[in-house]
Amino acid sequence: MPLVNNKVGDDCTVGTDKALVDGKAQVDSLIKVVACYRHLASYVGGCTDSLQLRDELRQTREKALTLAVSICNHLTSHLRNKSLPEGQRKEMELLWVAFSSSLELLHVDMCKVFNISDIFSLANTDALVQTGLQGGGSEVAARALSLPDLNLAPNPTLSAGLESQERSTMEQEISQMDHMIDDMEMKVNVMRWMVEPHGPQYAEVLSSSDSASLALLSVDEEQPGHQPPCQRSHIHVLLLLFAVVLVAATLSVCIIFFT
Amino acid sequence: MSLITVLSPMTSHFQARSFGSMLVALGYIYPLQDHKRLVIKPDASLYRFQTPYFWPTQQWPVEDTDYAIYLAKRNIRKKGILELHEQEHYNRLHKWMNHKWDFIVMQAKEQYRAAKERKKPDRVVFDCQERAYWVVHRPPPGTVSAMDYGLDRLIDPNADEVTGESLLVKYCATYNSHDPFLSKCLPSNPWLTDDVTYWTLNMPYVEMPTKMRVERWTFSFAELLSDPRGRNDFRLFLKKEFSGENLAFWESCEDLKWGEAATMSEKAEHIYKTFLARGAPRWINIDGKTMEITVKGLKHPHRYVLDAAQTHIYMLMKKDSYGRYQKSPVFKETVKKAICPEEHHFTDAQLEQNAKKRRPSLSPIILRQMEQEQRAKMAATVDITQLCRFTTPVPHLAVYSGITDFPSANASPSLPFLAHSPACPSPISVALDSTSASERRVEAGEGEGEGNPAAQAAAGGNVSKSRMALSLHRLLKRGCTPATMFASLSPKCHSAAGTSSRIQPISPDQPSQAPPRRIGNFFQIKVDIPPECRIYPIESEDEDEENRAASRGGVGAKEIICPWESLTPQNGTG
Numbered sequence: 001m002p003l004v005n006n007k008v009g010d011d012c013t014v015g016t017d018k019a020l021v022d023g024k025a026q027v028d029s030l031i032k033v034v035a036c037y038r039h040l041a042s043y044v045g046g047c048t049d050s051l052q053l054r055d056e057l058r059q060t061r062e063k064a065l066t067l068a069v070s071i072c073n074h075l076t077s078h079l080r081n082k083s084l085p086e087g088q089r090k091e092m093e094l095l096w097v098a099f100s101s102s103l104e105l106l107h108v109d110m111c112k113v114f115n116i117s118d119i120f121s122l123a124n125t126d127a128l129v130q131t132g133l134q135g136g137g138s139e140v141a142a143r144a145l146s147l148p149d150l151n152l153a154p155n156p157t158l159s160a161g162l163e164s165q166e167r168s169t170m171e172q173e174i175s176q177m178d179h180m181i182d183d184m185e186m187k188v189n190v191m192r193w194m195v196e197p198h199g200p201q202y203a204e205v206l207s208s209s210d211s212a213s214l215a216l217l218s219v220d221e222e223q224p225g226h227q228p229p230c231q232r233s234h235i236h237v238l239l240l241l242f243a244v245v246l247v248a249a250t251l252s253v254c255i256i257f258f259t
Numbered sequence: 260m261s262l263i264t265v266l267s268p269m270t271s272h273f274q275a276r277s278f279g280s281m282l283v284a285l286g287y288i289y290p291l292q293d294h295k296r297l298v299i300k301p302d303a304s305l306y307r308f309q310t311p312y313f314w315p316t317q318q319w320p321v322e323d324t325d326y327a328i329y330l331a332k333r334n335i336r337k338k339g340i341l342e343l344h345e346q347e348h349y350n351r352l353h354k355w356m357n358h359k360w361d362f363i364v365m366q367a368k369e370q371y372r373a374a375k376e377r378k379k380p381d382r383v384v385f386d387c388q389e390r391a392y393w394v395v396h397r398p399p400p401g402t403v404s405a406m407d408y409g410l411d412r413l414i415d416p417n418a419d420e421v422t423g424e425s426l427l428v429k430y431c432a433t434y435n436s437h438d439p440f441l442s443k444c445l446p447s448n449p450w451l452t453d454d455v456t457y458w459t460l461n462m463p464y465v466e467m468p469t470k471m472r473v474e475r476w477t478f479s480f481a482e483l484l485s486d487p488r489g490r491n492d493f494r495l496f497l498k499k500e501f502s503g504e505n506l507a508f509w510e511s512c513e514d515l516k517w518g519e520a521a522t523m524s525e526k527a528e529h530i531y532k533t534f535l536a537r538g539a540p541r542w543i544n545i546d547g548k549t550m551e552i553t554v555k556g557l558k559h560p561h562r563y564v565l566d567a568a569q570t571h572i573y574m575l576m577k578k579d580s581y582g583r584y585q586k587s588p589v590f591k592e593t594v595k596k597a598i599c600p601e602e603h604h605f606t607d608a609q610l611e612q613n614a615k616k617r618r619p620s621l622s623p624i625i626l627r628q629m630e631q632e633q634r635a636k637m638a639a640t641v642d643i644t645q646l647c648r649f650t651t652p653v654p655h656l657a658v659y660s661g662i663t664d665f666p667s668a669n670a671s672p673s674l675p676f677l678a679h680s681p682a683c684p685s686p687i688s689v690a691l692d693s694t695s696a697s698e699r700r701v702e703a704g705e706g707e708g709e710g711n712p713a714a715q716a717a718a719g720g721n722v723s724k725s726r727m728a729l730s731l732h733r734l735l736k737r738g739c740t741p742a743t744m745f746a747s748l749s750p751k752c753h754s755a756a757g758t759s760s761r762i763q764p765i766s767p768d769q770p771s772q773a774p775p776r777r778i779g780n781f782f783q784i785k786v787d788i789p790p791e792c793r794i795y796p797i798e799s800e801d802e803d804e805e806n807r808a809a810s811r812g813g814v815g816a817k818e819i820i821c822p823w824e825s826l827t828p829q830n831g832t833g
Contacts, residue, residue, distance in 0.1 A: 035369035045311030098362040131310045139376040195358040
């Protein structure tokens with residue numbers, strides 16, 4: 001982000017620079033939360049779906065929404081400011097595009113989660129799809145909420161009231177998002193085709209500038225130690241599958257013989 | 260696969276498999292190995308359920324943004340891993356979603372990092388899930404999807420069939436030399452040299468087909484049947500083999516399928532009476548189940564009611580008669596006589612001349628008349644032993660005016676004919692050439708322009724030919740429809756059979772023992788004889804026979820009734 005070297009010290013531009021930096025930081029964190037939300041959403045309906053997961057989803061969602069609201073206000077106010085210099089405006093518009101795209105992604109994910117949690121109610125755990133996953137989404141949620149560790153309240157018990165409450169909250173939030181998106185489009189006219197991105201076409205290989213990733217890299221090194229248990233469980237799963245296949249084969253042979 | 264068989268033990272293996280392929284193709288389950296081909300393999304390969312987030316049930320729109328993010332993520336994981344088509348997609352998306360690109364890259368990075376937070380097996384699972392999702396929604400080029408439906412549906416997932424290369428290649432290789440534009444056209448391609456010899460030589464009912472045409476008949480049975488000249492040849496062969504009713508039935512089914520709707524139920528009834536009913540004159544041999552289905556369907560006849568039977572007969576002919584036809588003397592004769600025209604070598608001056616001599620081709624009306632004449636001529640050359648009908652669709656009547664070939668009618672009159680015994684000389688297979696000619700004339704005179712299949716004297720059949728012919732003639736003179744003719748014909752056969760011994764002396768005028776070929780020529784001559792000049796045996800004697808037969812015919816008309824009609828039949832008017 002090119003900082004304006006303004007020896008005159010224009011308060012306005014400095015202010016907007018700061019606003020720009022702020023805005024960027026916020027949008028980055030929103031993107032991070034949206035990414036984590038997507039990962040969590042992919043768990044829903046699967047065998048690792050649980051109240052905990054739903055809770056994590058809810059928390060992530062709330063965080064995303066608060067971020068979204070603040071960015072929305074921030075960017076809207078600045079972009080409606082007619083006296084914004086051209087360079088700043090361009091940057092703002094870039095942020096705006098990024099923000100609206102993340103909002104769209106979030107909206108889609110929220111709708112999907114709403115839909116799936118409707119179908120796969122936690123009351124009936126047998127109906128959950130065996131996707132082959134093992135762990136929950138706690139680490140991802142922790143990342144989303146930027147907490148080193150997710151201290152969970154003791155598992156809330158499932159009750160009909162809780163689920164319907166969740167649902168109504170979700171519905172409200174989804175409609176809130178809808179309104180926000182509509183408002184944005186109404187208030188600020190950003191011509192998307194005029195916006196030019198800075199970044200490269202191809203995303204770079206993970207840079208070490210991210211502190212979180214450093215931790216991840218160290219975790220990676222530990223992986224070899226974890227492999228034997230993973231492999232063993234893998235073998236167990238394979239054996240189980242083979243057994244199932246054998247049973248199915250004998251069943252089908254029997255069927256063929258007896259029909 | 261095993262999951263499916265476990266889940267649905269009641270359905271057949273085949274059904275389970277097709278259900279499974281649909282699930283895979285739609286993206287509800289995905290294969291762990293060979294993830295690009297979304298098929299169910301009949302081996303022990305492993306499949307996994309897709310997470311509901313990626314299910315296509317709610318038909319959430321598959322966004323290009325997501326696809327771009329996915330591709331960017333894969334690129335982050337390992338540079339250069341993108342396949343060619345993915346690369347192309349990526350570049351295209353970069354161009355069209357350029358304004359979002361920063362966002363996409365950032366989001367890809369964040370998702371990648373978030374994924375890193377998960378445990379390794381889960382990460383692998385998620386990667387597989389996402390990959391499978393995108394294989395369904397952005398398939399690699401050339402993928403066959405089990406979601407295809409319709410005639411183009413590729414049912415067999417085996418590689419060769421699926422890619423269709425072998426079929427196409429085979430087709431191209433066989434037909435390459437027969438294509439007038441891809442290879443030489445003998446004598447010359449009329450479009451290029453303005454010389455129409457090629458077209459004249461390849462008219463539908465030409466006497467001498469060209470060598471290329473005859474060769475095409477050997478490619479496939481369908482090819483043989485679709486060429487009118489080939490079909491005639493085949494018909495000739497079948498006559499000799501006494502299984503002409505198969506082809507006749509097939510042709511009548513075609514007529515039903517493609518003919519006018521107004522006459523459909525009549526035609527269906529005729530077909531039933533002629534080919535399918537117990538005791539029908541030209542009974543075809545189809546298996547019990549097909550017969551059941553057909554008869555049931557005939558209660559409410561529609562165009563395709565005879566499809567099952569037709570297919571059965573078609574396959575029968577294809578597997579059985581077609582092979583024998585290709586080894587038969589009839590075919591060999593045709594091959595020997597086939598002409599192979601010399602190639603034209605026109606000079607430029609000659610080409611110009613040809614161009615000047617260009618004339619419009621014959622009008623379709625004339626062509627149709629010619630066709631009908633041809634058919635009449637063909638009708639004249641029908642073999643005696645089998646009275647098969649000819650293919651001209653009769654505008655208002657059933658085509659099957661063939662007087663038929665009666666299987667051992669020497670059984671007691673009340674017994675329906677059960678089997679077709681080719682060796683039996685049909686008492687009815689009568690018609691004298693002259694009578695057949697007259698019939699034809701009469702029929703032609705009735706404006707149908709169709710060659711009535713002449714019943715012709717069997718090579719060994721001595722019996723009551725003239726009588727039957729006469730009675731037929733009488734019927735025709737009275738203007739009975741062929742249907743009544745048939746209906747009355749069958750019992751006549753009985754009567755004829757009963758009185759055959761008496762009749763022997765009354766068949767003067769043809770050499771019953773004459774070989775078919777000669778008789779063929781014989782008939783051809785006779786075509787031109789006007790009815791009055793017919794050489795009939797003593798007519799008077801037959802008068803009372805005729806009457807008796809007619810009365811019995813009236814009675815006998817009740818013998819073949821369609822099961823869906825009431826017991827008081829409307830004499831074959833349908």
